[in-house]
Amino acid sequence: MRVPTSTQVSEFVRNSRLWRSIFRYSYPTDRRNRIMTVAKNVFLHLHPNFVPRGAIRVTYTWCLGGLSFMLFLILTVTGVLLMFYYVPSVTRAYQDIKDLETVVTFGMLMRNMHRWSAHGMVITVFLHMCRVFYTGSYKPPREFNWVVGVILFVLTLLLSFTGYLLPWDQLAFWAITVGATLGGAAPLLGPQVNLLLLADYEISQNTLIRWYTLHVIALPLVLSLFLAVHFWRVRQDGGISQPL
Amino acid sequence: MAADGSKPALISVRQTTAESKWAGSTCPKCSKPIQPGEQAVLCPKCYTPQHRDCWADNGNKCAVDGTPANVLHRGARPAAGAARPSTAPAAGDGTPAPAHVTSTEGAAATAEPPPVISAPAAPAADLAATGELSQPAAVTASSPAVRAEAAVTQTTGGPTTGGTSRPARPPAPAPAGGRANGAGRPAPARPATPAAPGAQVSRTAQRSAARRSQAQLTTWPHLLMPEFISSVLLIIGLTVMAWFINAPLEEHSNPNRTPNPSKAPWYFLNLQELLLHMHPALAGVIIPTLAVVLLMAIPYLDINSDETGVWFSGARGRRVFWISAIYTTVMNLALIMIDKVIGIRASVETALPFLKTAWLSEIVTQTMVPTAIIWAVSVGLYLIIAPTRPTVREVMIAYFTAFAVTWVLLAIIGSAFRGQGMELFWPWDRGMNRIG
Ligand code: HEM
Ligand SMILES: [Zn+2]
Ligand SMILES: [Zn+2]
Numbered sequence: 001m002r003v004p005t006s007t008q009v010s011e012f013v014r015n016s017r018l019w020r021s022i023f024r025y026s027y028p029t030d031r032r033n034r035i036m037t038v039a040k041n042v043f044l045h046l047h048p049n050f051v052p053r054g055a056i057r058v059t060y061t062w063c064l065g066g067l068s069f070m071l072f073l074i075l076t077v078t079g080v081l082l083m084f085y086y087v088p089s090v091t092r093a094y095q096d097i098k099d100l101e102t103v104v105t106f107g108m109l110m111r112n113m114h115r116w117s118a119h120g121m122v123i124t125v126f127l128h129m130c131r132v133f134y135t136g137s138y139k140p141p142r143e144f145n146w147v148v149g150v151i152l153f154v155l156t157l158l159l160s161f162t163g164y165l166l167p168w169d170q171l172a173f174w175a176i177t178v179g180a181t182l183g184g185a186a187p188l189l190g191p192q193v194n195l196l197l198l199a200d201y202e203i204s205q206n207t208l209i210r211w212y213t214l215h216v217i218a219l220p221l222v223l224s225l226f227l228a229v230h231f232w233r234v235r236q237d238g239g240i241s242q243p244l
Numbered sequence: 245m246a247a248d249g250s251k252p253a254l255i256s257v258r259q260t261t262a263e264s265k266w267a268g269s270t271c272p273k274c275s276k277p278i279q280p281g282e283q284a285v286l287c288p289k290c291y292t293p294q295h296r297d298c299w300a301d302n303g304n305k306c307a308v309d310g311t312p313a314n315v316l317h318r319g320a321r322p323a324a325g326a327a328r329p330s331t332a333p334a335a336g337d338g339t340p341a342p343a344h345v346t347s348t349e350g351a352a353a354t355a356e357p358p359p360v361i362s363a364p365a366a367p368a369a370d371l372a373a374t375g376e377l378s379q380p381a382a383v384t385a386s387s388p389a390v391r392a393e394a395a396v397t398q399t400t401g402g403p404t405t406g407g408t409s410r411p412a413r414p415p416a417p418a419p420a421g422g423r424a425n426g427a428g429r430p431a432p433a434r435p436a437t438p439a440a441p442g443a444q445v446s447r448t449a450q451r452s453a454a455r456r457s458q459a460q461l462t463t464w465p466h467l468l469m470p471e472f473i474s475s476v477l478l479i480i481g482l483t484v485m486a487w488f489i490n491a492p493l494e495e496h497s498n499p500n501r502t503p504n505p506s507k508a509p510w511y512f513l514n515l516q517e518l519l520l521h522m523h524p525a526l527a528g529v530i531i532p533t534l535a536v537v538l539l540m541a542i543p544y545l546d547i548n549s550d551e552t553g554v555w556f557s558g559a560r561g562r563r564v565f566w567i568s569a570i571y572t573t574v575m576n577l578a579l580i581m582i583d584k585v586i587g588i589r590a591s592v593e594t595a596l597p598f599l600k601t602a603w604l605s606e607i608v609t610q611t612m613v614p615t616a617i618i619w620a621v622s623v624g625l626y627l628i629i630a631p632t633r634p635t636v637r638e639v640m641i642a643y644f645t646a647f648a649v650t651w652v653l654l655a656i657i658g659s660a661f662r663g664q665g666m667e668l669f670w671p672w673d674r675g676m677n678r679i680g
Contacts, residue, residue, distance in 0.1 A: 034464040044468070050460040051467045054553070063474040070475050074482065094496045101493065112486035120482070122511050126651075133542070133644050134565070136552045136637065140253030141289045141311055143543035150539045157511060164509050173497035174506040182508070182515055185524030193529075202499065238289040243553040 046231050048239050055240035060135065064128035068156075069227070071121040078114040079216065086166065088212035090205045093168040118160050125156045137241035145233040148226055155223045162215035165208065176203060176211075252304065252312035253288045253549040257296050260284050266293030273298035273307035288313050288549040313549065505666050513658025514651050520666055521583050522614035523606065535647060546640045557637050564629055564638045568645035571628060575621050576653050584668060588613060622646070 004012075013019055014026075028034040038044045054060065085104055086096045100107035129149060132138055138146035165176045180203070184194030199206035234240065260267050262280045271278050271294045278284050283296035287306040294307055296315060305312045461467075508516045518527035551557035556565055582588065589609040596608070622643070629642055663669035 028464050031462060034462040038463045038468075044463075047463045047467060049463055051463055053461055056461070056467050056470060058470060063470065066471050067474060067478055070478055074479070097493060101490075108490065109483075109486050112489065112491050113482055115491035116482060116485050116489070119510075126648075130648055134556055134641070136554065136557055138543040138546075139288075139549045139552045140313065140543065140547055141549075143547075146543045147540045150536060153539075154536060160511065161509060167493055168497050170494040170497055170501070170503055171492055173499070174503055175508050178506050178508040178516060179512055182512070182519065182524065182528030185527070186529040187525045190525070203497075238291075241553045 046235075048235055051239065052242055054242055061240065062127070062131055064124050064131050068121055068124045068128055071117045071124060072223070072227070074117045075114060075121065076220065078110045078117065079220075081110045082114055083216060088166070088208050090168065090208055093166065093208065097167045097169075118163060121156055122160055125153055129153055135241060139241075142233075142237045142241065145230060145237060148230045148233065152223065152226050152230060155219060155226065159215065159219045159223065162211045162219060165203075165211045166215065168208065173203060176207075252314055252547070254316045254547055255285050255288055255313045256316045256550055257283050257285055269293050271295045271298050271307075273302050285313075285315060287311055288552070316548070316550070504664050505662060507658065507662070510655055510659045513662075514654035516666075517580075517654040517658045517662075521579070521588070523610035526611055526614060538643075539647070542640055542644065546636045548636065551637055556641065560632070561638055561641050564632075564634065564641045565645050567629060568625060568642040569649050571625055572646045572649040573653060575624075576650060579617065579621075580657065580668075 024040060025033050025037050028037040035049045038047055038049055082100065085100050085107065087093065097111070100111050102108075104110075132146065132149065161176075161179060164179075165172045180194060180197045183197050184190050186193045195201070197207075198204070199210040258264070258266075260278055260280050260282050264280070264284075266278055266284055266286070267280050268277045270276070271284075272292055273294055276295075278293055278295060284293045285296050285299050286293050287308065289311040290306065290309050292306065292308045294302075298307065299305075299313075299315065303312075304314055507513060515527055515532060518531060521527075551561075556562040592609045592613055593605055625642055625646060626639070629638065632638075634642070657668075660671040661668050
């Protein structure tokens with residue numbers, strides 16, 4: 001029997017019903033297919049079909065918005081993997097982290113990636129905000145997207161902060177103690193804010209479950225919602241800002 | 245935007261000359277061409293040129309997409325220098341015949357379709373030669389429907405040359421693109437005295453012309469490739485880092501053993517630093533809340549869209565940035581040292597012995613004095629830049645920079661320079677806790 005050449009194999013695969021049911025457009029080498037590939041793909045259609053040359057210069061955006069989003073995705077994936085092993089209970093949490101580090105295959109790597117991405121995201125989001133500010137990209141008609149951005153910045157900090165408690169070690173415990181003291185100093189409502197943050201009079205199981213829920217569900221959902229608005233508005237406001 | 249109660253943008257009037265990129269293009273409101281000698285404005289969102297009067301007739305809104313914007317009056321003069329051959333963009337240089345550029349906002353499948361040009365033969369060749377405009381198809385269209393159709397022919401593989409013949413080129417800075425982003429733009433230093441209106445028009449007109457002549461590249465691959473590459477680099481870098489550097493994990497939490505020092509996560513150490521110098525309510529709640537609110541307010545205070553898309557809005561803004569960055573650094577460090585050496589709280593209490601009552605002393609030394617100092621330092625920043633007669637944008641640059649520098653500087657001091665008892669230490673000194 002003759003061995004088929006790689007071209008023949010690839011032709012066969014690409015012409016199969018299965019392949020064509022998934023990919024409607026051939027690899028986009030011409031202008032029309034390039035447009036269709038972007039416009040008709042659920043992931044890619046966040047993008048416009050065209051971008052002005054100046055808007056994609058790396059020295060304009062420094063990719064910072066994109067990197068922030070990428071870090072958010074990495075955090076989601078690694079976070080899900082950590083959730084398989086982590087139980088938010090004061091009697092188990094610390095040991096679960098230890099097990100992740102020593103027993104679980106690639107557990108240490110996942111935990112490290114999650115931790116460093118979280119720090120990285122705070123940095124990239126802050127730098128992205130600076131990029132947007134110094135290029136004057138908040139000016140009308142982009143005012144509201146800037147406001148959405150500030151909310152995203154606050155949410156990013158909150159996500160990072162709520163995650164900080166979960167390992168239940170000394171570092172976590174006392175960092176949160178300091179942080180909660182800061183919030184508990186609110187004028188008039190101090191004790192109430194403190195109770196809201198800790199769900200108790202001191203850091204306890206109640207605090208852990210509250211922060212865990214915020215960290216793994218509530219805040220990511222809210223952040224995703226604002227991200228959707230953010231991306232939508234970038235396009236509604238005429239794409240990446242350019243000199244008038 | 246106006247619908248939600250915010251102030252609309254400000255846009256400046258541009259004097260149309262024969263060289264203006266929009267000369268001859270159709271005004272979407274009255275459907276007549278914009279002639280040299282007439283005043284025009286560009287929509288801040290879709291960049292469609294329209295008559296200045298038509299803009300006003302339309303209720304100060306774009307006739308294409310309804311974007312509201314008020315017209316700035318300064319600079320609206322017969323533009324002596326509006327398109328001096330030396331400063332005018334390369335395309336169209338010296339060609340008396342106008343090039344007709346029509347924006348194609350609203351094309352069916354495209355967010356920002358490429359400019360469709362209709363031009364007399366000679367300038368068309370000229371434009372093609374600059375490499376920025378793909379396009380022979382001579383289309384002059386007035387109704388949106390026709391224009392949309394034109395855009396589709398243009399973009400879906402009509403007899404275009406420019407766009408398809410350059411796909412393999414990497415998104416390197418092109419001459420016009422470079423100019424548009426201000427990187428290589430001649431410093432638009434504005435003198436302290438009001439600038440000659442001509443120069444103002446010339447600068448914005450030049451920029452807008454450069455912008456409008458920019459090629460519209462297909463997202464695939466020109467945007468997706470850089471995105472893909474940066475994602476891959478990010479993942480590789482992160483994996484390498486995660487492989488070699490372990491996230492910290494200390495011993496099991498113990499409410500009875502307070503580590504010294506106890507630190508918040510690094511991005512809150514700036515607030516913890518404030519906590520050392522003032523009342524917790526001020527440091528932990530009022531200042532951060534105010535910072536967030538003021539950040540959100542920026543675009544509603546600075547509504548002039550003219551300077552969008554240029555780093556620091558030019559050389560003057562860059563100067564303000566440096567002035568503010570240096571001033572803020574010096575002030576922060578000085579205040580921290582003063583508080584360390586003389587102890588503001590103690591010295592105020594010695595100077596005003598009648599404050600000995602605890603609660604009164606707390607209000608004065610922990611709230612009023614710090615507030616007054618912050619206020620004075622902020623006013624000082626304005627006074628420093630005031631002699632250059634700053635624009636609103638420049639004031640924003642000064643204060644945003646003050647915020648950003650403070651945020652970073654105090655976080656660094658908190659992480660690396662605060663040790664036992666939150667005293668200052670050199671980072672290489674003992675007594676330090678880990679930062680992670
Ligand atoms: C979770 C955090 C965030 C993500 C993932 C994100 C993502 C993005 C992306 C992908 C873009 C496209 C352009 C670019 O990459 O620069 C963008 C644009 C923009 N972002 Fe963000 N962003 C975030 C936070 C922020 C913050 C904190 C601000 C400001 C306070 C902000 C304000 C804006 C504005 C005004 C634009 C439009 C810029 C332009 O037209 O040039 N974003 N964002
Ligand atoms: Zn008109
Ligand atoms: Zn418009």
